[in-house]
Amino acid sequence: MNLHEYQAKALLEKYSVPTQKGINVSTSIDAEDAYERIKQEFSSNFAVLKAQIHAGGRGKGTIIGKDQRGVAVAKNKNEVKNIADNILGGTLVTIQTGPEGKLVNSVFVAQDVYYPGPNPVKEFYISVLFDREKGKNVIIYSTEGGMNIEDVAHDTPEKLFKEWVMPFGTLEPFQARRIAFNLGLSGDAYKNAVKFVTNLYNAYLGMDAALIEINPMFKTSDDKIIAVDAKVNIDDNALYRHPELQILRDIREEDPTEVEAGKYNLNFVKLDGNVGCMVNGAGLAMATMDMIKLSGGEPANFLDVGGTANAQTVEAGFHIILKDPNVKAILINIFGGIVRCDRVAEGVIEAFKKIGNINIPIIVRLQGTNAEEAKIMIDNSGLKVISAIKLSEAAEQIKNALSPVFAL
Template identity: 75%
Template sequence: MNLHEYQAKELLKKYNVPVQEGIPVDRADAAEEAYKNLKVQFGNNFAVVKAQIHAGGRGKGKIRGTEQRGVAVGKSAEEIKTIASNILGGTLVTIQTGEAGKLVNKVLVAQDVYYPGPNPVKEFYLSILLDRTKGQNVIMYSTEGGMDIEEVAHNTPDKIFKEWVHAGSGLYPFQARKIAFNLGLKGEAFKNCVKFVTNLYNAYVGLDCAMLEINPLFKTSDEKIIAVDCKMGLDDNSLMRHPELEALRDISEEDPTEVEAGKYNLNFVKLDGNVGCMVNGAGLAMATMDMIKLSGGEPANFLDVGGTANATTVEAGFRIILKDPKVKAILINIFGGIVRCDRVAQGVIDAYKSIGNITVPIIVRLQGTNAEEAKKLIEESGLKVQSAILLSEAAALVGKAVA
């Protein structure tokens, strides 16, 4: 589950991680008031307006049809109001959103941290995630933070450092000091960075994050280390331990079909192919997707109905798949271990009759418990559903459907 920047920053503050302060708003006049409040609190004429969407590249991205960037600086209440007005309700197109872009419903009016002082300011990069090849968490960091971090990673990978942390032992103090040293920090900034990294790692573990990215990690002119931006992804499987965090979910940022699938406890991921597939079990789903590609098609989705598939979940799966106009055929591949094949077959029949006017070919392969009864049900239903027993038979039917 992904969070907005303003939500992630509020969570970090609970772990004593210093952040760039800001006020989220959904109206231009509220942005004006937020600016005035920040000016009173921090005494600075400048403030920054940031579009709140679940995607990176906001600083370089533009509101469709305009020259308005997704992140912009203003130096008066009127200017902040104008910027917010230009961003709110617009579609922000970034390198991560693609041409479709994302609708901006909120902006964050944040304090200016680039104020002048006795020392130069500096942007860094830092992220924490799981390195699955090593089975350890890894802290990736660089002296070159900011909007061009992708170019840094591509052109100068030697500037990207990595520090692995064993999940059982946690982050050792020497590791936090090593990170601050490699970032070239000294004195008060060095001490502040050590505290920052330690507290940030505690937040990563305590919140069950799947990914935590700070870009830029920022050194102010008075040697403070703060998170100017934050991208946080939470592990969905851990939300049972954090029921209060589930309320932070913004379904308007998610694929509508994936949201609908979640209501029926279906594991669904939208893809760009032409063959919809419905399978029980993640391993079988992956094998089925491979089979679709080998037969000349492209999977349009990953859909795992699980071991408790019934008429309701099968019908829901059908409706979700059929919402994709690219789908030329649907392959249902069920192995009846826990689930009975005849129940799935009845679900297919009921769904077919309930939805009606299904024009794409439907191929059903059922193996395992009550497979013969299931095949008989489908053949006697009178519906235009093609049944297969062997995987090779199903593959041939798929190939013919998309040819």
């Protein structure tokens, strides 16, 4: 579950991770009020307005139809209003959103942290996540903050550092000190960085996060270390332990079909292909997607109906797949080990009856428990479906279905 920047910062503050202070608003009037409060608290006329969407690259992204970036600095109250009016309700396109962009529902009005002082400011990068290859948590950090970490890894790999920690262990003090040292810090900045990194790792563990990314982790001119931006992703599998975090979910930022699938406990991920697939079991789903690609198609989705599927969940999956206008064929590939094939057949039949005319090819491969009964059910239903026994036969049918001369 992804969080907005303002939500992530509020959570990090609970773990004593210093952040850039600000107020999240949804109207330009509220943005003006937030600016006045920030101006008074931090004695600065400058404020930063940040569009709140679940995507990176906001500073370089633009609002469709307007000459407005997703992150902008305002020098006075009038500029705050103009920027907020341009961002709120607009569609922000970044390198991560794709050309369709994302609607901006709120703006984070934040303090200016680039104030003058006795020492130069500096941007760093730091993130915490799980390294599956090593089976350990890893802290990735760099002296080159404020830019894409992928570019740093490619162009200057010597500036990218990693610190591994056992999954159920704590970050040792010497490790936090090593991170601060590798970042080239000294004096108060060094001490503050050690505290920052330690608390950040504690936040990662405490929130059951899948990822915490701070870019930039910022050294102010008076040697404070703060999170200017924050990206937090909570492990969905751990949300049952954190009801206080579940309420932070913003379904407006999620794909509507994935939200609908979640209501039926379906594991669904929308993709960009032309062949919809309904499968039981993640491993079989991956193999089916590979088979679709080898047959000349592209999977339009990952849909695992799971081992407890019934006619209702299968019908729901059918509805969800058919909502994608790019789908030119549907492959149902079920191995009846846990879920019975006749349950799947019942769901397919009910979906056909309720949806009505379906003018794309449907390939059904059912094997395992009650497969023969399922085949009889489908054959006697009068449905225009193509049955297959072997996976190779299903692959051949996919090729035929995608042929421009194919017709039901």
